[in-house]
Amino acid sequence: KVAVEVLDHLERLALVDFRDTEGIERLQNAIQFADQLHEVNTDGVEPMDSVLEDRCLYLREDDVTEGNCTKELLKNAREKVEEYFVAPPGNIPLPKLEEQEIVLQGS
Amino acid sequence: AARGCGGVGVWRRAWQRRPGLAVPCRGQQAAACNARGGAVPAGKSGLAPWVPVVGLEIHAQISSNSKLFSGSQVQFAAPPNSLVSFFDASLPGTLPVLNRRCVEAAVMTGLALNCSINKKSLFDRKHYFYADLPAGYQITQQRVPIAVNGSLSYSLRIDDKMRQMVTKTVRIKQIQLEQDSGKSLHDDKRSQTLVDLNRAGVGLMEVVMEPDMCCGEEATAAVRELQLILQTLGSSQAVMAEGQLRVDANVSVHHPGEPYGVRTEVKNINSLRFLAKAVDYEIQRQIEELESGGTILNETRAFDSRLGCTIPMRDKEGKQDYRFMPEPNLPPLILYDAKSLPSNVNHQQVVNIDWIHQRLPDLPSVKRAKLVEQYGILPEHSLTLLNEDGLTEFFENVIKQTQMKPKKVIGWIIKDLLSYLKQHSIAVKESPVSSFLLADLLNLLENREISPTAAKQVLAELWKGEGKTPLEIVKEKKLELVNDQKELEEICQTVIDGHENE
Numbered sequence: 001k002v003a004v005e006v007l008d009h010l011e012r013l014a015l016v017d018f019r020d021t022e023g024i025e026r027l028q029n030a031i032q033f034a035d036q037l038h039e040v041n042t043d044g045v046e047p048m049d050s051v052l053e054d055r056c057l058y059l060r061e062d063d064v065t066e067g068n069c070t071k072e073l074l075k076n077a078r079e080k081v082e083e084y085f086v087a088p089p090g091n092i093p094l095p096k097l098e099e100q101e102i103v104l105q106g107s
Numbered sequence: 108a109a110r111g112c113g114g115v116g117v118w119r120r121a122w123q124r125r126p127g128l129a130v131p132c133r134g135q136q137a138a139a140c141n142a143r144g145g146a147v148p149a150g151k152s153g154l155a156p157w158v159p160v161v162g163l164e165i166h167a168q169i170s171s172n173s174k175l176f177s178g179s180q181v182q183f184a185a186p187p188n189s190l191v192s193f194f195d196a197s198l199p200g201t202l203p204v205l206n207r208r209c210v211e212a213a214v215m216t217g218l219a220l221n222c223s224i225n226k227k228s229l230f231d232r233k234h235y236f237y238a239d240l241p242a243g244y245q246i247t248q249q250r251v252p253i254a255v256n257g258s259l260s261y262s263l264r265i266d267d268k269m270r271q272m273v274t275k276t277v278r279i280k281q282i283q284l285e286q287d288s289g290k291s292l293h294d295d296k297r298s299q300t301l302v303d304l305n306r307a308g309v310g311l312m313e314v315v316m317e318p319d320m321c322c323g324e325e326a327t328a329a330v331r332e333l334q335l336i337l338q339t340l341g342s343s344q345a346v347m348a349e350g351q352l353r354v355d356a357n358v359s360v361h362h363p364g365e366p367y368g369v370r371t372e373v374k375n376i377n378s379l380r381f382l383a384k385a386v387d388y389e390i391q392r393q394i395e396e397l398e399s400g401g402t403i404l405n406e407t408r409a410f411d412s413r414l415g416c417t418i419p420m421r422d423k424e425g426k427q428d429y430r431f432m433p434e435p436n437l438p439p440l441i442l443y444d445a446k447s448l449p450s451n452v453n454h455q456q457v458v459n460i461d462w463i464h465q466r467l468p469d470l471p472s473v474k475r476a477k478l479v480e481q482y483g484i485l486p487e488h489s490l491t492l493l494n495e496d497g498l499t500e501f502f503e504n505v506i507k508q509t510q511m512k513p514k515k516v517i518g519w520i521i522k523d524l525l526s527y528l529k530q531h532s533i534a535v536k537e538s539p540v541s542s543f544l545l546a547d548l549l550n551l552l553e554n555r556e557i558s559p560t561a562a563k564q565v566l567a568e569l570w571k572g573e574g575k576t577p578l579e580i581v582k583e584k585k586l587e588l589v590n591d592q593k594e595l596e597e598i599c600q601t602v603i604d605g606h607e608n609e
Contacts, residue, residue: 013428015236049229049433057438059456062171062208065178066192073188073196073304083187084301087238089293 001028157360159390160367161326162318165333166311167343168287168351169212175286175310176203176246183349187303195308197241202436207458209310210253212342213284214442214463216312217254219336219470220279224460226442228253230284230434235427238302239289247313249431252283253440259316260472261332262490263324272486277329278317287311306350312343318357318367322390323383330354331379335471335493347378354382358389360397368393368403373417375409385410389417474499482506482513491521497535498525501542508546511553519549523566539572548577561586 007018007027018024070083079086171181179192194201217224229251232244257279265271289307291300314333320326334352337343345352359370373389376382388410393403408417443449445461469477475489478499484492492499502520506513524545528538548569552562561581568580581587589595 009428013234013430050435050438052435052438055438056456057205057440059207059210059458060173060178060204061455062173062206063178064173064180066173066194067179067190069191069193070186070188073191073193081299081301083189084292084303085188085238087291087300087302089295089298089300091236 002031155362157390157394158363159321159393160318160359160361160370161320161322161386161390162357162370163314163316163320163326163330164355164357165314165316165330166287166353166355167216167314167333167337167345169209169310169312170341170343171206171208171212171310173206173208174308175206175209175284177201177308178204179308181309182305183351185305187301188305190305191307195241195304197243203246203434205437205440206310207455209284210440210442210458211463212310212340213253213282213312214458214460215340215467216314216337216342217257217282218460218464218467219340220254220257220259220282220314222254222257222279222282224254224442225251226444226447226460227251228284228440228442230437230440231431232434234430234432237288237291238300239291239304239307241289241304241307245286245288246434246437247285248283250433252281253442254282255280257282259329259333259336261325261328262486263328264487272490275320275325275328277319277325280315280317282315283313285311285313318359318370323386326354326356326386327379327383330382331494332471339468339471339474356382356386356389358386358393359403360390360393368397369405371403371405371417372407373410374407374420375411377412381410381412384412384415385417388415392417482517484513484517488517488521491525495525495528495535501535501538504542505546505549508543509549509553511549516549519545523563527570540566540569544569544577551577551581556588557581557586558588561588 002024007024010016010027011018018027074080074083074085077085168181169175173179174181174192174195177192177194179195180190182190192201194203214224228248230246231249233247233249234244236243258276259279260274260276262272262274265273287306287309289302289304291302293300316329320329330352334345334347337345337352343351347353354376356373356376357370358373359368361368371389371393373385376385389408396403404419407420409420410417442458442460444459448457448459471493475486475493478484478489478492479486492502498520501524502517505516505520509516524538524540527533528535533539545566548562548565551557551565552559557565564584564586565577565580568575568584569577575583589598
């Protein structure tokens with residue numbers, strides 16, 4: 001029911017691996033479950049996007065109160081170069097869904 | 108028809124006025140948008156004119172002590188990752204806390220650009236993966252930004268010789284508050300990227316300008332005016348070289364009467380000069396592509412300042428799906444005005460739009476008008492005075508110290524002083540000729556102690572910055588005007604005698 005291109009797209013966006021038929025089925029069931037929301041008539045009702053919407057948004061004074069903890073931050077980094085975090089050269093493109101299966105079969 | 112460009116008839120007229128641009132060469136001024144009419148020379152066919160359409164997305168770094176949602180410091184060029192809080196590094200368990208100063212900066216800017224300020228605005232998450240965006244999303248204002256529907260007026264010279272100016276307007280679609288990302292340093296040799304998060308989380312105002320412009324010149328003039336406004340307000344220092352003002356251009360072309368063409372986005376523009384070049388190059392590229400039967404892809408291109416052209420950017424293939432969603436950790440931002448202000452309220456927690464409006468400083472357009480009125484100079488002159496950092500102050504200092512009329516002084520300031528500074532790429536504040544020295548020189552001229560030609564000679568000497576006063580140079584080079592009748596007769600006689608033999 002969910003097209004291969006959509007699955008591919010979702011995997012890239014969310015970096016979630018649907019991997020097998022069970023995973024895909026679970027996804028389809030989840031979508032069907034959520035579709036029930038369409039049965040509610042929401043004409044003329046403003047969508048609520050947060051239970052916090054009536055709260056006051058706290059405004060902070062423009063003072064410097066944080067920072068200066070380079071060592072602590074870098075403690076979690078697997079690799080570092082002179083106080084810089086290290087990352088791959090660019091976004092590594094995910095292989096397409098069909099290619100992935102080939103890789104899996106090979107491993 | 109595109110806004111900012113005249114009707115078809117005007118294009119044709121303007122096009123005919125400058126026939127020399129019939130076949131613009133690549134590498135030279137690629138697209139001659141005659142701003143007075145908006146014409147662009149047709150390509151080889153010479154038949155159907157093209158209407159270029161330029162819109163801009165400008166990111167201005169907010170001038171504040173701390174970041175938009177955290178208390179770490181905002182500072183250029185600090186040791187890597189030293190100005191980073193746990194929230195900026197996106198460590199779990201941290202939450203955003205909005206900086207009041209950033210809100211005020213955005214409101215000020217919105218008011219200065221004639222926007223409607225949304226008393227209720229919302230924050231959203233924009234998701235994409237990149238090493239310098241640790242959270243995997245940017246907090247921005249996609250649905251309901253803080254300010255909408257404004258305008259920006261800017262001036263252009265119609266004709267260098269005619270010295271007339273025209274005022275153009277570009278609509279401001281919206282201004283939104285958003286986070287800046289960190290900085291990536293690409294190390295191609297070792298195939299890695301080094302990430303510095305000092306800039307991650309710094310407050311930005313994104314100013315979206317509608318596609319009302321038609322060429323590099325207009326885009327540059329509009330951005331320059333925005334820069335001056337931001338600097339006058341103090342909401343951003345807007346120095347492009349330090350990345351405090353970043354401009355992305357959206358460019359497309361179409362035939363008059365037809366729908367807009369496919370647009371490309373041009374990024375990596377690091378100065379006003381490059382902005383004009385990048386826009387004009389892209390317009391020309393698109394025209395040539397379409398005229399040779401090709402199509403324009405809706406892509407993102409980077410401007411290569413070395414080659415003076417735009418190239419497709421990698422890592423931007425395919426349409427991005429940002430999965431916008433409301434920021435769950437931030438309630439709506441509510442702003443007040445004098446009418447809606449609740450009575451017993453903590454003033455630190457309230458941003459009053461009217462209070463800010465009353466305290467706005469004189470904007471550049473107002474300053475220019477005042478200069479014209481006060482000193483009787485041309486609008487074009489006041490434009491130049493405000494465009495050069497420190498020049499207005501210099502001019503006014505000279506006026507204070509000389510009897511020469513401002514209308515005459517301005518000529519010396521713009522034609523002599525400024526052209527010299529430009530030639531040698533010196534800023535006004537680094538000028539070897541101070542306002543004091545120039546005023547001194549102009550007084551000698553005004554008192555008829557030297558001739559204008561001699562004055563220019565003295566000025567040339569003063570540029571050397573050897574510490575001599577104008578009077579000393581005049582005496583040294585014997586440039587004093589001779590007023591004694593008898594002496595003049597003697598000189599003339601000598602000259603005549605000298606030529607008697609011929």
